[in-house]
Amino acid sequence: MKLNLDDLHLFVLTVQHGGISAAAKQHSLQRSKVSRRLQELEKALGCQLLIRTTRQIELTENGRLLYQQVNQQLTEVVQAAKLLSNQQKSLQGVLRVAVPAALITSNMFAQLLESYLEQFPDVLLEVLHCQESIDLKRENVDIQILPNGVEVQNEDYVQQTLLRFPSTLVASDEYLQSHPQINQLSDLAKHTLMVSRYNQASLPDNLTLRLCSDDLRLIQHMATTAKGVALLPTILIKDALKSGELSQVLVNEPLPEIKLTLIYPSKQFLPEKTRALITLLRDSFTESKIN
Known part of the structure; x- marks a missing residue:
């Protein structure tokens, strides 16, 4: 199983913003790209994470479990990366x-x-x-x-x-x-x-x-x-x-x-x-x- 950390991050962002379109807009990404990367993540994990509807998304039980496990850690990783980037520029x-x-x-x-x-x-x-x-x-x-x-x-x-x-x-x-x-x-x-x-x-x-x-x-x-x-x-x-x-x-x-x-x-x-x-x-x- 090969997991892409960027795909995990997109998954967390999608949950946090309540939908694929909102996450894509907030982070200046194409909606189709976000949707495709989420599908790749589900394929890599071998299970469905999101239930997609017209206006919103819902987490499956597997999706809820994954979000609970990775949300805090990924947020800390992103913050650490920003800190290092700012330190290099300061x-x-x-x-x-x-x-x-x-x-x-x-x-x-x-x-x-x-x-x-x-x-x-x-x-x-x-x-x-x-x-x-x-x-x-x-x-x-x-x-x-x-x-x-x-x-x-x-x-x-x-x-x-x-x-x-x-x-x-x-x-x-x-x-x-x-x-x-x-x-x-x-x-x-x-x-x-x-x-x-x-x-x-x-x-x-x-x-x-x-x-x-x-x-x-x-x-x-x-x-x-x-x-x-x-x-x-x-x-x-x-x-x-x-x-x-x-x-x-x-x-x-x-x-x-x-x-x-x-x-x-x-x-x-x-x-x-x-x-x-x-x-x-x-x-x-x-x-x-x-x-």
């Missing part, structure tokens, strides 16, 4: 975002979140510190941002490349004045180097790394306090360069870029609060907007 509730430490410490990312919270005051943002790819659905996370080099756990997830962030070699003037000059990349062999794990592989193998961290602010602090030469995203150190806290090294040397990837489970069932943040991320970090 701009409220919890939005969980997983980002690496490098992005958490970025002023640009902080300003983006401030803008989102100002626009959507009914959304609670939960920002998680996460360095590796996670299963978003199992972990109940809406969006993840990952740097290049980190393999995405689920290839079925939507992946959007954000802007590439060029890197710059920097050091404090105090450090540069007390150490050998740096005129070419090979000269870095005589210096203390500090990098993130996202760009360390891009440097020559013969260089010695003294500090490797996911915390870009830590690397910047160490460079500012004359502890060595740091390789950092240019966007992170613009203010430090402008103030003179740090100076560029090997300005004309092509250096690696950090690429960020935006990841979310599906376009088809995207809640509006998630879509809004994705739009803001794309507007801020890419040259294209969400479709």
